Amino acid sequence: MTFRRISIITTICFFAIGLLVSQVNAFEGSYKVGAVFSVTGRASFLGDPEKKTVEMLAEKINAAGGINGKKLELIIYDDEGDATKCNLAVKKLITRDKVCAVIGPSLSGLSLAVIPVAEKHKIPLVSCAASYKIVYNEKTGKPYKYVFKTPQSDSMAVEAIYKHLKNKGINKIAIISVTSGFGASGRSELIRLAPKYNMNIVADEKYGPKDTDMTAQLTKIKGKTPAAIISWSIGPTQVTVTRNWRDLGMTGISLYQSHGFGSRKNIKLAAGAAEGVFCPLGACNIAELLPADHPQKSVTTDYLKNYTAKYNEPLSSFGGHGWDALMLVSKALESVGCDKAAIRDYIENKKGFVGQHGLFNFSPDDHNGLTQEAFQMVIVKGDDWALVD
Amino acid sequence: MEKITLASQLLQYLITGLTVGSVYAMVAVGFNIIYNVTEIINFAQGEFVMLGGLTMVSLHVAMGLPIILAFPVTIVLVTVIGILIDRFAICPIRRPSVLTLIIATIAVSIIIKGTASFIWGKNPFDLPAFSGRNPINILGAVVQPQYFWVIGFLVITAIALSIFFDRTIIGKAMRACADNANAASLVGINVKKMILLSFALSAAIGAVAGIAITPISLMEYDRGAMLAVKGFGAVILGGLGSFPGAILGGLIIGSIESFGAGLVHSGYKDAFALIVLLVILFFKPSGLLGNIEISRIKRF
Numbered sequence: 001m002t003f004r005r006i007s008i009i010t011t012i013c014f015f016a017i018g019l020l021v022s023q024v025n026a027f028e029g030s031y032k033v034g035a036v037f038s039v040t041g042r043a044s045f046l047g048d049p050e051k052k053t054v055e056m057l058a059e060k061i062n063a064a065g066g067i068n069g070k071k072l073e074l075i076i077y078d079d080e081g082d083a084t085k086c087n088l089a090v091k092k093l094i095t096r097d098k099v100c101a102v103i104g105p106s107l108s109g110l111s112l113a114v115i116p117v118a119e120k121h122k123i124p125l126v127s128c129a130a131s132y133k134i135v136y137n138e139k140t141g142k143p144y145k146y147v148f149k150t151p152q153s154d155s156m157a158v159e160a161i162y163k164h165l166k167n168k169g170i171n172k173i174a175i176i177s178v179t180s181g182f183g184a185s186g187r188s189e190l191i192r193l194a195p196k197y198n199m200n201i202v203a204d205e206k207y208g209p210k211d212t213d214m215t216a217q218l219t220k221i222k223g224k225t226p227a228a229i230i231s232w233s234i235g236p237t238q239v240t241v242t243r244n245w246r247d248l249g250m251t252g253i254s255l256y257q258s259h260g261f262g263s264r265k266n267i268k269l270a271a272g273a274a275e276g277v278f279c280p281l282g283a284c285n286i287a288e289l290l291p292a293d294h295p296q297k298s299v300t301t302d303y304l305k306n307y308t309a310k311y312n313e314p315l316s317s318f319g320g321h322g323w324d325a326l327m328l329v330s331k332a333l334e335s336v337g338c339d340k341a342a343i344r345d346y347i348e349n350k351k352g353f354v355g356q357h358g359l360f361n362f363s364p365d366d367h368n369g370l371t372q373e374a375f376q377m378v379i380v381k382g383d384d385w386a387l388v389d
Numbered sequence: 390m391e392k393i394t395l396a397s398q399l400l401q402y403l404i405t406g407l408t409v410g411s412v413y414a415m416v417a418v419g420f421n422i423i424y425n426v427t428e429i430i431n432f433a434q435g436e437f438v439m440l441g442g443l444t445m446v447s448l449h450v451a452m453g454l455p456i457i458l459a460f461p462v463t464i465v466l467v468t469v470i471g472i473l474i475d476r477f478a479i480c481p482i483r484r485p486s487v488l489t490l491i492i493a494t495i496a497v498s499i500i501i502k503g504t505a506s507f508i509w510g511k512n513p514f515d516l517p518a519f520s521g522r523n524p525i526n527i528l529g530a531v532v533q534p535q536y537f538w539v540i541g542f543l544v545i546t547a548i549a550l551s552i553f554f555d556r557t558i559i560g561k562a563m564r565a566c567a568d569n570a571n572a573a574s575l576v577g578i579n580v581k582k583m584i585l586l587s588f589a590l591s592a593a594i595g596a597v598a599g600i601a602i603t604p605i606s607l608m609e610y611d612r613g614a615m616l617a618v619k620g621f622g623a624v625i626l627g628g629l630g631s632f633p634g635a636i637l638g639g640l641i642i643g644s645i646e647s648f649g650a651g652l653v654h655s656g657y658k659d660a661f662a663l664i665v666l667l668v669i670l671f672f673k674p675s676g677l678l679g680n681i682e683i684s685r686i687k688r689f
Contacts, residue, residue, distance in 0.1 A: 042611070044511040179656065206656040210615035212412065212606035215405040215531075216650040216658075222393045236513035236607040247524045248401075248531045269515045269607060271522065 027062075027071035031333045033326065034075050034093030036104040036114075037128070041081035045235065046106040049319030050128055051076055052311055053303075054103065054326045060306070067334050074326075079105055086110040087117060094121045100338040103325040104128050106318070109181055111149070118146045124344045126328060128321040130154055131185055135367035143367035146344055150324035152282060152357060152374045154189045157259045160280040160375040162197040164388070165228055170254070174203035174226040176217055176241060178233030183209075186232035186258055202226050211237060215244045222250055229253055234260035239269045246273040254278060259375065262317040267383055278388065280375035284320035284356035286385050289378075299354055320356030328353060328360070397529025402651040403644065404527075408536040408605070410643020411543040412438075415598035416620025417627065417635035418546065419591035425567035425630050426580075426587040429490040433474065433498035435617030436505075437595025440467050442608030443505060445600045446514040456519060464596045470501075471592025475585045498613065505610040513607040516600075539601040546594055547636055554632075563587065567630070619662075626666050628679020637677060641665070 035054055037047035058074045066072055075097050079086035086105050093099045094117070101124040105111050108131035115134070118125035127134050127149040135143045165173065175190050177183035187204070194201055202224045205217035214237070221229060229250075231241050238261055245255050257279040267274045283290060287300035303323060307315050328347060336342035348367070353360040358374030377388040393401075416434055423431040444466050448459035478493045479485075520534040554560040565573040566583045574580050598616075599608065606612075623642050627634025642662045649661035675681040 040506070040511075044506075048511065205650070207650075208615075208659060210612055212602060213405055213409050216402050216647040217655045219393065219398050219401045219405075220651045220655070223395075223398055236609060239513070239515075240606055243522075247522070247533055249524070265512060269513060271515060271517070273522075 027066050028069055030071040030073040031067055031330075031338055032073045032075060032097060032099040033058075033329055033333075034077075034090075034097060034099035034102040035322075035326075036077050036079050036086055036089045036093070036102065036110075037322070038081040038106040038110070039076075039078040041079075043081040043107050045316070046128070046318045047078065047081075049316040050104070050106055050322035051078075053307065053319035053322040056306060056310055057323055057326050061330060067330055068337070072330060072333075075099060079110060081107060081110070083110050083113045087114055090114045090117050090125075094123055099123075100333060100340065101126065101329045101343055103322065103329060107181070108134065108185065111147075115144055115147050119144055122146060122344075123340050124148070124329070124332075124347060126150060126325040126347070128318075128325055130182070132368070142365065148328075148347055148362070148367045148369075150328070150355065150357065150360075150368075151321045152259065152370050152372075153368060154186050154258075155193065156370065156372040157280045157375055158186070158189045158193050159197075159372045160377060161230060161256050161258075161278075162193060162199060163372075164278065164280075164377050165199070165256075166197055168254075170227040171198050172200050172202055172226045172228075174205070174221040174224065174229045174253075175201055176203075176205040176207070176214070176221065176229060176231050178209050178235075178237055179206050180209045180233070182260060183233050186260075190230060190232065207233075207237060207241075209233075209235060209237060212240070213244065214241050215248065218244050218248055218250065222248060222253075226253060228256060230256045230258075232258045232260070234258075236269070239266055239274075242266075242270045242277060243273040251276060259317070264314045264384070265316075267380055267385075272383070274380045275382075277380045279378055279380070279385075281378050281385065282317055282320065282357035282374055283376065284315070284323075285317045286376065286378060286387070289385060289387050295354055295359060296356070300356055303356055317357070324355035324357055324360070327355065394529055398651065399648075400528055400530040402647045404530055404532055404536060406644030406647030407640055408539050408643070409646065410623075410640035411539045412598050412602045412616065412639075413619045413623045413642055414543055414636045414639025415546060415594055415601075416616050417623035417639045418550065418632060419594045419598075420620055420624045421630055421632055421635050422550075422591040422594070423587045424624075426563055426570075426583050427479075427490065428487055429479075429494065430621070431588075431591065432491065432494040432617060433501060433613075434591065434595060434620060435613030435615070436498050436501040437467055437471065437592045437613075438599040438602070438616050439505060439608060439610065439613035440470060440501065441596030441599025442516065442603035442612075443509050443514060443599075443610070444596070445603060446516050446608065447509070449516065450514070460600060463600060464593050467596035467599075468589045468593045471588040471590075471595075472585060474592075475588040479584065479588070480581065498617075502611060502613065509610055511610060513609040514603070515607055516603040518604040533605065535601075535604045539605070542597050542601045543636065546597060547632070550632060559586070622662065622666055625676055626669060628676030631676070631678040631680070634676055634678030 037050045039047040039051050058072050061072050077089035103126045108129040111127040111129040111134045125147050130151045132153040134149045177187040203221045207214050255277045261279045262281045262285045283296040284300050287304045290297045332343040332346040336346050350362045358370045360369035362369040378385040379388050419434050445463045448454045474497050478497045518535040519538050524531045562578045563583050570580050623638035627638030645662045646658045650658040
């Protein structure tokens with residue numbers, strides 16, 4: 001029977017390949033690190049670059065001999081932006097794959113949903129989502145014991161923008177935000193911090209994440225004559241806002257985008273409309289622009305070079321959060337091995353970690369380790385970012 | 390920064406609302422064409438819009454075809470997809486009930502969305518506006534040239550369809566299927582062919598809507614569902630099965646959204662449209678231009 005023969009030969013081939021592969025990777029054992037990202041679904045713009053980044057980083061670490069001679073074994077699950085799937089994935093990583101630590105999830109809501117799991121199983125979790133609530137237990141007023149996060153909080157971006165406005169002598173502002181978790185969280189921070197910087201919010205407009213046109217909202221804002229507009233969203237809508245802003249001849253009102261604007265794709269998609277838009281960005285977005293003596297110059301330039309060479313697409317700052325999380329965990333593994341409690345202690349006391357998005361100084365009271373210095377104000381000039389001093 | 394007068398603001402809201410509403414209207418017309426012949430709601434209607442936009446991006450931006458050529462090619466390609474949907478998802482179902490057919494269209498929409506995310510990736514794409522991006526000032530309101538294209542496409546679609554359904558024999562045959570499929574087949578109309586044609590037509594209209602809206606709002610693989618929901622709202626508002634109703638419904642929903650966002654509160658703009666929809670259904674359950682007698686004899 002030919003079918004039988006073919007299947008036998010195929011099986012032998014698979015074994016042979018397996019043997020070959022196992023001989024190439026001459027590692028003694030491995031460190032397992034779990035990752036849960038929203039690779040597909042509504043938040044794929046976060047999860048996709050994160051997954052690509054950590055895969056690239058793990059490859060690089062293993063090519064350089066692994067961690068203490070052991071292979072860094074990355075197990076990545078896709079939660080599809082779904083809280084239930086995310087929860088199951090984290091449990092699976094802990095109980096079945098028996099990983100040393102978990103990185104991710106990509107979304108704030110999902111991260112909040114898996115905090116109880118990490119706390120219960122006493123496993124270090126380094127989230128790649130922004131909300132400050134991930135590292136702030138409202139009951140105790142302290143961070144959760146086993147949970148860390150690498151992205152800057154919204155409040156840091158808000159403060160960076162407000163500080164810049166204040167220096168320019170602007171205090172009459174309008175807010176336009178998307179009705180997703182990201183937009184709602186940014187909006188509430190903008191409103192919360194406004195009194196501290198003496199900001200007078202004259203309009204507070206919203207739009208849906210799949211809306212086609214924001215002319216109506218911007219026209220309303222135009223009627224209230226603010227001196228600056230702060231737009232808080234991610235995805236294609238922020239490009240539409242930028243275009244509508246220019247079409248309506250509102251360039252006399254400075255447009256500030258949130259750090260969610262941090263991809264050159266957005267400048268390109270805006271087709272010239274983004275000229276003059278301000279935006280607070282982490283160092284990883286603007287690697288080429290950083291002065292040579294900037295502490296993050298070399299890590300960010302390396303990342304940019306490797307990522308664009310490997311995947312042939314523009315770098316997204318979200319991938320940088322994955323880089324920071326995996327690098328932090330692998331540094332911990334290098335110095336304390338696969339001991340969950342020790343990894344936790346190591347990260348909590350880590351100082352001066354040079355990441356893609358800032359200089360991290362963790363402490364028992366701060367499981368994010370960043371300050372608003374992690375944001376630089378940039379302006380869009382000639383279809384690229386330029387530093388604003 | 391000069392101040393904008395209230396009159397200009399209102400005009401701006403109206404123009405924006407009519408533009409967005411035109412797209413809803415085109416989606417709604419697509420719903421109706423299929424509904425009239427088959428009595429099913431095609432949940433993949435929004436995907437035609439997405440496919441139209443993204444195929445145009447590929448042909449015009451990536452492959453460099455001129456607009457005048459890329460436009461018909463896109464419509465033909467999406468029409469072919471509409472035909473394939475009928476051949477492979479609707480036609481083969483044995484003993485079709487309306488519900489199974491509707492579920493089949495949901496499956497189709499998931500497949501199309503997944504395939505599109507493989508082909509184009511998950512990033513939004515831009516299409517250059519047909520007549521540039523220099524806005525025109527009309528009485529203080531700012532109008533993108535593309536807005537005229539969108540509204541113009543709706544007008545052309547409406548005229549072409551009314552000629553097709555009133556003046557051509559195929560169009561009349563389709564209307565006969567809509568009135569009574571059994572009687573239509575008794576007088577020699579091939580109902581299966583008419584169903585095929587209805588999918589082809591509504592795919593083509595969806596593609597036109599997608600091509601028209603992409604220069605304004607960009608297009609990405611999962612935009613279809615939202616447009617389908619808004620278009621469906623327009624269908625219900627105008628009366629299921631009525632073409633003038635679909636167009637009116639689309640324009641009303643678009644305008645309510647725009648005026649609601651501008652004059653009251655943008656956070657509730659989707660709610661305004663739904664409230665108006667509910668109120669109208671409360672007083673006229675068949676929709677603005679729908680006929681309650683016809684909807685009684687329909688299975689769905």
